[in-house]
Amino acid sequence: MNNLYLFARVADTGVAVRASEVEAVVKLSGLSTIPGVPGHVAGLATLRSRVLTIIDIAALISGKCDPAEVRSYAIVSEICGHSYGLLVDQVIDICEVTEEILPLRGRIDPAWQRYAEGVQMREGEPHLLVSLGSFIEINMFVQAA
Numbered sequence: 001m002n003n004l005y006l007f008a009r010v011a012d013t014g015v016a017v018r019a020s021e022v023e024a025v026v027k028l029s030g031l032s033t034i035p036g037v038p039g040h041v042a043g044l045a046t047l048r049s050r051v052l053t054i055i056d057i058a059a060l061i062s063g064k065c066d067p068a069e070v071r072s073y074a075i076v077s078e079i080c081g082h083s084y085g086l087l088v089d090q091v092i093d094i095c096e097v098t099e100e101i102l103p104l105r106g107r108i109d110p111a112w113q114r115y116a117e118g119v120q121m122r123e124g125e126p127h128l129l130v131s132l133g134s135f136i137e138i139n140m141f142v143q144a145a
Contacts, residue, residue: 005129006075007092007122011058013112014092014127016120017075021132024076025091028054039065045085047076052085057135061111077132086132097122101129114138 004019024047031043031054040060045052054074059065074085102119108128115135116128 003096003098004094005097005120005122006094007127008073008075008088009090009092010088011061012089013061013109014122014125015088016097016122016127016129017132018129019094021077022075022094023078026074026076026085027072028074028085028087029072042071042087045074047083047085050083052076052083054085054087055135056087058087058089060135061115063111075132079133079136084132084136086135093122095122102126 005016006019006022006025008015008017026047028045031045033043034041040056042054042056042059045054052074056065056071058071071087071089073091074087076083076085097120099121101117102121104116104118108116112128115130115138117131118129119126120129121127
């Protein structure tokens with residue numbers, strides 16, 4: 001089952017995530033906002049008696065937070081010992097893929113360059129292979145610097 005991926009859409013881009021990184025996919029209702037945090041931190045939510053920090057990947061990628069745009073699906077993952085929910089626009093599928101991961105070629109949106117590891121195909125359509133941890137870890141080091 002090493003070739004199992006979750007496919008989703010974020011900021012008009014298809015993404016693939018290794019299923020081993022995914023604890024759950026949930027539909028959120030009601031977030032508690034946190035004052036003074038960066039715009040991509042959407043707030044806190046609870047899931048099975050745990051508190052999740054909710055990260056809006058689209059806001060992180062674009063650098064813009066649009067409070068009018070409501071994303072309700074989150075991919076839950078434990079990253080660096082903490083529980084996170086990473087918001088996506090749409091969850092497409094979770095399936096096994098037999099094709100190899102393709103290298104990044106050509107021009108990729110600069111906003112995605114630091115997160116994309118390669119390309120995974122699904123039904124002939126390319127999806128950027130991303131690690132959920134990269135959305136947290138890269139930005140922890142940037143904020144610490």
